Amino acid sequence: MNASELRKLFPILDQEVNGHPLVYLDSAATSQKPIPVLEALKAYYEHDNANVHRGVHTLGSRATDAYEGAREKVAAFLNARYTEEIIFTRGTTTAINLVAASYARSVCREGDEIVLTPIEHHSNLIPWQQAAKATGATLKYIPVQPDGSLLLEDVEATITPNTKMVALTYVSNVMGTVNPVKQIAAIAHKHGAKILVDGAQSTPHMKVDVRDLDCDFYAFSGHKMCAPTGIGCLYGKKELLEKMEPVEFGGEMIDHVDLYESTWKELPWRFEGGTPIIAGAVGLGAAIDFLQEIGLDEIERHEHELAAYAYERLSEIDGLAIYGPSKNRSGLVTFNLGEVHPHDVATVLDSEGVAVRAGHHCCQPLMRWLAVTATARASFYLYNTHEDVDRLAAALVKTKEYFGHGIG
Amino acid sequence: MELDDLYRRVIMDHYKNPRNRGTFDGDAVTVNLNNPSCGDRITLQLKVEEGVVQDAKFQGEGCSISLSSASMMTDAVKGKTMEEAMGMAENFSCMMRGQDVDFDYDDIEALSGVKKFPARIKCATLAWNAMRKGLERPESND
Numbered sequence: 001m002n003a004s005e006l007r008k009l010f011p012i013l014d015q016e017v018n019g020h021p022l023v024y025l026d027s028a029a030t031s032q033k034p035i036p037v038l039e040a041l042k043a044y045y046e047h048d049n050a051n052v053h054r055g056v057h058t059l060g061s062r063a064t065d066a067y068e069g070a071r072e073k074v075a076a077f078l079n080a081r082y083t084e085e086i087i088f089t090r091g092t093t094t095a096i097n098l099v100a101a102s103y104a105r106s107v108c109r110e111g112d113e114i115v116l117t118p119i120e121h122h123s124n125l126i127p128w129q130q131a132a133k134a135t136g137a138t139l140k141y142i143p144v145q146p147d148g149s150l151l152l153e154d155v156e157a158t159i160t161p162n163t164k165m166v167a168l169t170y171v172s173n174v175m176g177t178v179n180p181v182k183q184i185a186a187i188a189h190k191h192g193a194k195i196l197v198d199g200a201q202s203t204p205h206m207k208v209d210v211r212d213l214d215c216d217f218y219a220f221s222g223h224k225m226c227a228p229t230g231i232g233c234l235y236g237k238k239e240l241l242e243k244m245e246p247v248e249f250g251g252e253m254i255d256h257v258d259l260y261e262s263t264w265k266e267l268p269w270r271f272e273g274g275t276p277i278i279a280g281a282v283g284l285g286a287a288i289d290f291l292q293e294i295g296l297d298e299i300e301r302h303e304h305e306l307a308a309y310a311y312e313r314l315s316e317i318d319g320l321a322i323y324g325p326s327k328n329r330s331g332l333v334t335f336n337l338g339e340v341h342p343h344d345v346a347t348v349l350d351s352e353g354v355a356v357r358a359g360h361h362c363c364q365p366l367m368r369w370l371a372v373t374a375t376a377r378a379s380f381y382l383y384n385t386h387e388d389v390d391r392l393a394a395a396l397v398k399t400k401e402y403f404g405h406g407i408g
Numbered sequence: 409m410e411l412d413d414l415y416r417r418v419i420m421d422h423y424k425n426p427r428n429r430g431t432f433d434g435d436a437v438t439v440n441l442n443n444p445s446c447g448d449r450i451t452l453q454l455k456v457e458e459g460v461v462q463d464a465k466f467q468g469e470g471c472s473i474s475l476s477s478a479s480m481m482t483d484a485v486k487g488k489t490m491e492e493a494m495g496m497a498e499n500f501s502c503m504m505r506g507q508d509v510d511f512d513y514d515d516i517e518a519l520s521g522v523k524k525f526p527a528r529i530k531c532a533t534l535a536w537n538a539m540r541k542g543l544e545r546p547e548s549n550d
Contacts, residue, residue, distance in 0.1 A: 341471035343446060343531060344415075351411045360447040367447060373469040374447045402411065 001298040007383040009034040020353025023388045028173050028201060028332050028379030029357050030223045033287075037226055040286035044279050052278055053252065053269070067278045070285035071268070077288045078218065078235055079209040084267040085241065087234045088281055092200040093123040095219035095234035096167070098271065099196055100127035102244045103217075103236075104165050107194075110136030113163040115193070117142045117150065117179075118369055119172050122362040124198040128167055137164065144369070147325040148175030155184050163193040170202035174361050174377065176307065176329035178202070185214045194240065200224060204381070205303055205331055207296040210235050222280065227287035231280030234271075241267050248273035291382075299382045303331030306380045306389060313393040320396065323370060332379035334361075337396060340403045342376040348402055349376075352395040413521035414528070415472065422476035422515065427483045430465045439542040443534050448474050452538040454485070456546050461485045461493050466535065473528050477519055478535035484513035490543045497536045504529050 007013055010032045015022050024032060044066060050059035052067045068083075075083040089095040104114065114128050118141050132139050142150055142158045150168075159166060166188040171178050181197050188195040196217035202208060204225030210218050217240070222231040236244075246253055246264060253273040255263040264270035291299065310333045314320055319338035337345050346358035357377045360367045367373060378392055436453040443449070450468035454461055464482035468475070481500075485493045496511065503509045503516075506523050522532045 343448075343471035343473070343528065347414065347525060347528065348411060359445065364447065373449070402415070 001294055001302055001382070003302060003383055003385045006034075006294070007385070009036070010383050011035065011038075013383060017353040017355070018351050023354045023384075023391045025354060025356050025378040025380065025384065025388065025392060027204075027224070027381035027384075028377065030229065031204060031226050031381050032383065033228065033283075034226055034290055036290050037228070037283050037286045041228065041279055041283050044282045049279070051275055063278055066282050066285075067276065070281035073285040073288045074233055074235075077208075077292070079211050080235055081211060082238050085235055085238050087236070087241070087268045087271045088276055089219075089232045089234050090230055090277065091221040091223070091232035092198060092219045093232075095217075095232055096124055096196065096198065097127045098234055098247055099217050099219075099236070100131040100167075101247045103194070103240060104128070104131040104137075105134055106243075106245065108132070108135035108137040108164050111162060112137040113140050113160065113165075114138070115140045115142060115159055115163050115166045115188075117144060117168050119144055119148055119175060119177075119363065119366045120167070120169055121173055121198065121200065122364070123200075124167055124169060124196075125365070128165070142168070148172055148177045148323070149325060150177075150179055150184075152180065152183055152187070155187050159187055159191050159193060161191050163188065163191055165196065166193050167196040167198070169198040169200070170208075171205070171330045172324070173201045173332070174334050174363050174366055174375065175324035176332045176334065177325055178328065178330055181215060182213045185216075189214070201330065201332075204291075205296075206300040216240055222284040222287060225287055226290055227284040228280050231277045231284045233284075238267065241271075244271075246270050246273065250274050252276065294382060302382060303380050303384075304329070306384055306386070307331045307333060309386055310378060310380070310389045310392065313389055314396065317393065317396055317400065319400065323375060331381065332377055334375045334377045336372060336375055337399060338403075340399065342374045344403065345376045345396070345399050348399040349392070349395045352391070352398065354392055354395045356392070414525055416518040416521065418515050418518040419472065419476045422479040423472040426475055426479040428465045428479065429467060431467060432463070432465055436465075437542045437546045439538045441534060441538040441541065443470075443474070443530055445530065446471075448531060448534055450474070450478055450534055450538050452478070452482075452535065452542060454539070454542050454546070456490065456543070459490050461488050461490065461543075464539075466538075470534065471528075471531050473519070473522060474531040474534050477532045480513065480515050480519070481535045481539060484511065484516060485539060490546070494540060494543055497540045500536045501533065504533060 012032050048062040050063040052064040071086050074086045143154050185195045194216040197215045199218050199220035203220035218235040223229040250273040253270050307329050321336050323334045342358035359374050432453050439452045448470035452466045455463040466478045499509045
């Protein structure tokens with residue numbers, strides 16, 4: 001794979017920011033979109049746009065085929081057993097909320113446990129806090145190692161026969177750690193618990209096989225993997241989804257409607273109330289084609305190499321602290337530059353055309369655990385190059401000079 | 409975009425040598441305010457007697473812009489009536505919107521460069537918003 005060539009397919013990257021060629025290092029927040037995805041959206045709106053599942057007319061069938069075709073692509077992409085195990089949502093947050101509001105609230109009772117980790121994104125934390133409050137269940141946390149990794153013995157010690165639900169991230173959006181979710185799923189299942197995997201940071205960057213992981217639920221967002229914002233997915237095992245009540249009601253999701261009672265459509269549509277995110281799904285399908293053509297293994301290899309290179313280059317800067325493991329990290333590096341606040345770091349980097357994220361990364365408990373209020377994060381994708389990392393390193397050296405004393 | 413517009417010498421001085429950092433013993437109007445988008449937080453204390461801000465102190469965590477702004481604000485409100493202090497907060501908002509505004513306490517004008525950095529305006533206004541909140545209901549401790 002040739003990142004410099006691929007980069008040309010992302011028109012947004014070809015611009016100057018503050019007088020410098022843009023170096024976009026914030027793909028963990030959202031990725032940029034390649035021409036094939038932009039063209040798929042344009043083609044859909046120029047030729048096929050109509051509402052789905054109801055039109056007798058030709059455009060209605062084309063739009064339905066495009067929407068349901070995207071679902072089949074997602075199912076194959078995740079290696080789901082059945083296409084109806086794929087529910088389109090607004091993103092990871094909505095997908096997790098659906099499971100927490102429907103499945104968790106129906107199975108959890110007082111005395112039951114919901115097991116999480118302290119490194120979760122707020123989107124995989126707060127829905128469970130709310131479910132626990134509503135059901136009387138208790139939240140429990142698997143302890144984490146200083147580098148953000150999990151030990152299976154700690155997982156074993158935390159999950160008990162009272163655990164009904166385990167929810168954790170596959171890849172940490174701050175630490176860059178890759179969790180052993182397959183082994184954790186086996187431990188959860190041994191105790192009769194179900195497991196939800198937050199795939200927001202894994203799905204764009206590595207091959208995911210939900211059957212091999214044997215996870216019960218898997219959630220991800222399209223916009224971090226070259227698709228538009230506003231589309232994501234929940235994968236759920238069919239036998240679990242079939243038992244779940246919808247949480248949104250209205251058009252599209254009903255079978256028979258009476259004045260006092262109604263019944264629901266079959267899977268997956270019962271969870272997709274209202275006009276669905278049709279163009280978003282089409283865009284997601286195009287993004288999946290695009291990523292698969294390059295190869296997820298290739299993308300993963302490229303990003304790991306870039307992250308290792310970034311780790312090496314940034315380690316050379318005196319006073320710069322890197323969070324997370326030194327090896328086996330996914331494509332992001334979270335850091336602080338001495339006493340310089342990450343906002344100030346990000347502002348100086350931006351003045352050099354380098355875009356990074358600064359803040360708590362929607363992980364306030366993790367920030368407290370790291371004993372920092374905020375961090376800066378550079379995250380990579382298939383279009384980033386070694387030169388981007390060199391630009392980051394040079395801009396950081398400049399930041400350090402600019403803020404003078406107090407570092408190193 | 410010129411970085412020096414943002415990070416003027418006077419701002420870096422307040423950042424590195426913050427005035428009025430700390431807490432009061434005894435009664436004071438206390439306000440805790442966060443900037444949830446970035447994690448910055450401030451605890452502001454105001455000593456208000458007979459409608460006049462006698463003294464002000466702050467503690468908190470944040471970037472150079474939010475901390476220097478808090479340092480300047482706590483210096484600037486001392487001895488002002490509540491009304492005058494609220495007026496200053498309003499003037500500060502006007503400055504962030506790009507208007508030319510004068511302050512008795514000249515240092516504050518150094519923050520006018522923040523208006524060119526839209527993402528940082530929230531950093532600059534945090535302390536001022538805390539002050540407004542405290543003076544709107546000075547009898548109730550947050």
